[in-house]
Amino acid sequence: MGSTIRAPQTPAPAPAASRERARGALLGLAVGDALGAPAENLKPSEIRARWGRITGYVTDRPAGTDDTEYAIFSGLLLARHGHALTPALVEAAWHEFIADRAEGPFHGAGFSERGTLENLRRGLAAPISAQHRHAWSDGLAMRAAPFGVFAAGRPAEAARLVAIDGSVSHEGEGIHGGRAVAAGVAAAMAGAPPVAVVAAALAVVPDDSWTARSLRRATAAAHRGERAVRSAVVIGGYPWTDLAPEAVALAFGAYAAADGDFREAVLTAVNMGRDADTTAAVAGALAGATQGLSAIPDEWATAIGPARGSCLPSMAGRHVLDVADLLVSASTGLHRPEAPVRREALPVPDRSAYALSAGEEEPQP
Template identity: 50%
Template structure:
């Protein structure tokens, strides 16, 4: 494996986690509220920043994928979630509804895909938030990334919840092998069923993001035209995924600005920044992430998933890169 691809795989994994940690304090806020409280956020708002459930579920996803590889099945994911999560002592700090209901369903004997359909959070962004490792593992193969993301998602999601995870995974896979931010967006949009809520909203976001006006005007338009304000929560997958593609496109895939766009747009800011960060990190590489950020988000705390405590992100990214290199050697 060449050094550039290894750096991009690191960029995807670290980029997701750092975006998550940067966006955590502005989650649930509007752009106006963020400006009133903080001005424009340009770095960590906490003296002790950490990733949320987004990054810990991404680490769990990576571990399951590294164990089972391309032969991953919904039963593999169900078994791993049951083994890791159903017996966990203590609360799942910050855990989303979709994941908590999936864990409950597993505990009462269901398996994927029933665990992802027998709940009311089929379309949350809980799948899309955790698939950066899948995209990195499938470097250069968006279709395979979408396939594996669809298998992973079934434990907790259905329909748009699955499709949005597939879009982010496909975009990350494409980003690892291109320098063209448009190719990243195109790969993500291509993974969405054409006549779906997710596809329509993502296409609208990209059209706004690449339309007239300066960056701030386009962020204003994204906030006006994308959020589903009649729903009391901000974790709707079509909304958050569309905003992630939108902020990524506004800044043409620049890592710092894509992540800060997600942080400052509010709504499900940690997840939006995590998704945009995964795509931009894969596109620009870990070298594009400021050292002042990457030096502070290095090891997971296990706040939501106890089993992820102590996971070191760079080591996890390198395990994924080693698996990719091994697969390349086998195919040569």
């Protein structure tokens, strides 16, 4: 049963503020993903043994993983359909751009995504396609930030939309995790302080859910630092690190411990290990929406180029900044795709609005 509490409705920001925060949220997601990827599935002690404390990229060619590429996919789908998004439209896009294509590399694809693809290829439709062994994973939470960007200042609407997206791939706690992230980003997009961002996340999930309990424990422990946050929610000895209640709580705990500061939020999430790419991606999205694009260190931001398509080949060449701009345009009614367009088609970014970063290539439709 869903929560009967309504998320606080904060006023939508002006378009200029929306663009700065939108870019901060989605680039923050990609940066957190790239920073956290090398630490994925590691314990803090293992991280320290390899790198000491991670304070920046530890690979020569940092890039987003499946977290970034699925967020781009969902963001483009949302920019096309907006508030009219339906499970049928989401399912059609999964078929068109993922499931019905020749098997790609899918490097790093999560268990929930692979389970969904297997079900879709067997002809199962939503919500049956979400009935697999990992429907509780953080695979929806990792792609939830675009919904908060689109529904800036409207946490309940962000939560409604991301649940529609998630109906194809997730159930139960997996949906709750996505709703919490989308609502939190929506609140942050409107300038809410971290305490209100956490409240917005809690307001859209059932009070007695595992997700809500973990969120409350993590944020209550946040003032005592990352070790306390980790101890509050991590299930020691459990082999899977992609549990949505755990990963989402770690991300919000890192964000709360840093009081919304981008650098500290992301590094706290990274150094806690577990599903570090996802926890840092979510923390980065929350802090990026809170502080805006300018809060992301230049040396981190400039390393993020267009998606490589290592997990989703159909997303190769797309950049999170393009997606952020499309979502802002769609949310303010400025984006009107030219007709005729097949309902499954994803919008092609218009990159003329800003200069390309050094070494960046034009995305392919």
